[in-house]
Amino acid sequence: MYANVFKHFGNATAVDNFSLTVNKRELLTLLGPSGCGKTTTLRMTAGLETVDSGSILINGKDVTTVPIYRRNLGMVFQNYALFPHMTVFDNLAFGLKFRKKTKNETTKLVDEALRLVALPGFGDRYPRQLSGGQQQRIALARALVIEPEVLLLDEPLSNLDMKLRRKMRLEIRRIQREVGITTIYVTHDQEEALTMSDRVAIMNAGRIMQVGRPREIYQCPNSQFVANFIGEPNLLHGRILSANREFVISIDSQRKVIAMLQNASSEKPASVGDSVSLCLRPERVELNEKSIHKNSFAGEIGIIEYLGSFVRYYVDLGRGLTLACTRQMGLGEPVRSLGEKVYIGWEPEDCLVLPEERTGEF
Amino acid sequence: MKRSSWQLLLIPGAALVGALLVVPLVMLADMSLHRYVPFAPSIVVGGYTLDSYLIFFNPVEAYLRVLYDTLAISLYSVVLTILLGFSIAHFLARTKHVRMRKLVMSITIASFFTGTLVRVYSWVIMLGQGGVVNTVLYALGFERLRLIGTDTAIILGLIHSSLSLAILVLVGSIRNVDPSVEQAAWTLGADPITTFIRITLPLSMPGILAAFVILYAWDATAFLVPMILGAGTHLFIANLIYDKFMSTTNFPMGSAISVVFILISLLFFSLSSALAKKLGRTTHD
C-alpha cells in the first residue's frame, strides 16, 4: 500500500502524490510511457530508491525506512541480473542463505523452485549457458524461492522477442497464480498489461491516471491520455452544442456527433460549450454503402492495412478528418478496396466523451 | 582497401619495436655469455661461457638475495597498493556525487603526473631524520626513527608511486560489474558487506588480476625508489644492474642479470595472462 508517496530527482518530480492499495494475491501492473515514474515507484518499493515523503506499507508494516536487504521482497530485474560467477543452484540458494535454512531445506526449496518454472535439473548450469527465456525464468525462480511477501517485476520481458514474450506472459501469470503471491508488475507494453493483470494502474508524469480491471480501463477510459495509451482509438475533438437528452457535439463547422449522456466520464458534469474529446474505438465503427447509423459520415478509403486476422481501413472524410476502422476477416464482410466511397458510422453508445486533455476536466 | 593490405599498417610498429628492442636485447644476451674483461668492458674476448650466470646463481654470492628482495618487497607493495587503491576505485565507480567523484579523480590523476624523482624526494622529507614523521614523533616525546634505508620506506615509496595507476585500472573493472547484480543481491537479503564479498569482489577479479600484473611489473623494475629510499640497504634488480654496468663495469654480469630478470618477467607475465583468460571466462556472460 502506498500512501502519498513523493519522489524528486533534482528539479523533476518523478512520483507525484502516489496513493494506491494493492490487494493480496493480485497482480497489479503499473503501465505507462517511459519516464512516467512507474519504475521509480517499483524501486522505491524495493528500497532501491529513497522516498522523499509519504510512506509505503507492506502487510500493514511501514517499510519506508527499512533497508533493502530486510524487506523480504522478491525482485526480477529487466536484465535478469543473475550472478554470472555462480551456478543456477547457487543463484537460487543465495537468498536462502540469509534466511537460515539447512542444507537439506535449501536443496528442497531450490528444486521446487526449478520445478515451478519448468526448468528442473538446471542447477549445475551457469547463467551464460542459458537462453534469454531460461535466464528469465531462473531470475523469477530466484525471486520466488525465498518466499517473499511481495513480488516485483521490472519490465522483465522487454529483452525477449515477440513470440517468447507471449509465451512467458502466460508462464509468469501461471506461476503467480500457483504461488498466490501479491505481485507488482511494471511495463510500458499495454498488451502485457491487459493480458496479465488483475488490475492495471496507468501512470503519467508521476501520477496515477486510472486504476481498474483491464476491461474497465479499455472500455471506459477516464481521460484522453488513458484512451490513447490503451489501444489505438480514433480521437475526435469537438465542442458540446447541447446536452439535453443526449450530447450533440460539433466537430467542425458542418459535422455533428451524437453521444449518450451516460458515456461521459469526468468529475464535473459537462456543459454546453465545453471542449471535449470523443474516443471512438476502431472496432466499433462500421463501413456501409449507405448511411445507416445515427452518426454517419461519407468518405473515401485512403489506406488499407492488412494485418492477417483483421484489416484496418483509414477513411478520409475530407477537411483533414480521417477515421480508422478495423474489421475482422472472415466474418462475411466484403473486403473493400482503395478509393472506395463508403459511409463510416456508429451509434451514440459506441463512443465515449472525454474531457479535452488540456484541462483534464470539463 | 584491398583485402590483405591493411596488414601493412602493422609493419612500422612491429619493425621499430623489433629493431629497438630485439636487437639490443640480443646484444645484451650475447654480452652476457662472454667473459668479464676488467677495464675494457665492451670488448668481447674469447668464446662463449656461462660464467656470469654461474656466479649469479651461486648462493654464496649475494645476487639471488637481491632478486629475492626485489620480488618480495614488490609483492608486499603491490598487495597493499591494491587494497588501498580498491577503496578509492570503488568509491569512484559507485558514488553518485558528481562533484566528489571529479575531485577525487583529479587528485588521482594529478598524483599520477607527479614525477618519480619528486615523489621519491617527498618521501625523503617525510621519513628523514628531520622529516615530518620524525618531527611529529619527537614533538610527542618519542625517539626519532631511522626510516630511510628500511624496506618499509621502499614499500611506502612504491605504493605511493603506483597507487594512482592502480586506481585507474581498478575503476574500469569495478564499473564493469553490473550494478543491477549488486542490487539483486540486496533484494535477496544480502547486506552491503556480504554483497561486496560474495558478489562485487569475485566479479572484479579480472581487473584485480590485471592490476596486480601491471603493478608488479612497475614495482619490480623500480630504480629510483629503492636507490634513494633504500639507501643501499635493499638493492633492487635495477640498482644491481646499474651498479654492475656503471661502477664495476662488469658488462657480462650486468647483462646476465638483465637476461635472467627478463626471462622471469616473461614467465610471470604469461602465467598471469593464462590465469586472466581463465578467470575471464567464468565472470562474464
Added chain:
Amino acid sequence: MAATTLVFLILPILVVVILSFDPRRYLAYFPPAGFTFKWYQFLITSPTMMGGLVLSVIIATITVVNCLVVGLPCAYCIARRQFRGKELLLNFLSLPMLIPEVVIGISLLMFFTRALLYDSLTKILLAHFLFTFPYMLRALTATLVGYDKSAEEAALVLGANQIQAFASVVFPLIRAGVIGGSIFAFFISFDNTAVTLFLADPFTRTLPVALFVRLKSYSDPVIAAASTLLIALSYLIIILLEKTVGLDKFTGIAPLPGR
C-alpha cells in the same frame, strides 16, 4: 578507508610544496623555517633547468607524435581485425613495459654505440619512443575496441571510403581516448629519468636528468620548487581536460595486459 588513502596520496606532495618555500639550503627538515621565493627564482633563471624543461617538453611532444603515427594504425588493426598471432603481437609490442629502464638504457647504449649513432637527441627520441609506445598502443586499442561501430558503418554505406569515414566519423568518437593516451604518453616520456640518463650528454639534459644530476651535488629545495611548478602545471592540464573532454572518459584508458 578511502579517505585515509586519499590523505596518504596527497600528504607527501603537500609537504614538498610547502618546503619549496623554505629558505634553508638543506632539504629535508620539516617545519619550514621561513618563506621565500628564491628557489623559484633560481629555477627560472637557471639555463640548465629551463633548458632542461624546454628539452623535456620538446622530446615528449615528438615522442607522442611518433607514438600516435605508428600506434594508431597498429591499434586499429589489433582492435578491429582478427588474425593469427594477434595476442602474441600485442604482447610483443608491450614488452618494453616489462623491462627495467636500466636494462633498456644500457642495451640501447650498447646498440647505438655499435651502430655508430652518436647524436644524443636522436638516441633519446628513439629510446623514448620504445618505452612509451606500449602504453600508447594499449590506450588506443582500448578506445578503438570500445566505440560504437555502427556510426562508421553508416558512413561507409553512404559512400565514404575508409579514410573519409575514419576522419569524419570515427575520429571524433575516439578523440577522448586519443587525447587521454597522448597525455599518458607525454607524461611517461617527460618523467623518464633512468633511460634518458644513459643516453644523454651534458648538452642534452632533460629536466628530470638535470634535476637528478643536481641532486647528487646539492640537496636543496630547488627540486621542491621544480616539483611544485610541475604539479601546478598538471593540475592546470587536468582542469583543461575536464572542460574539454571530461575526466570520466579517462578511466577507460588504463592498459590491461592479458586482454
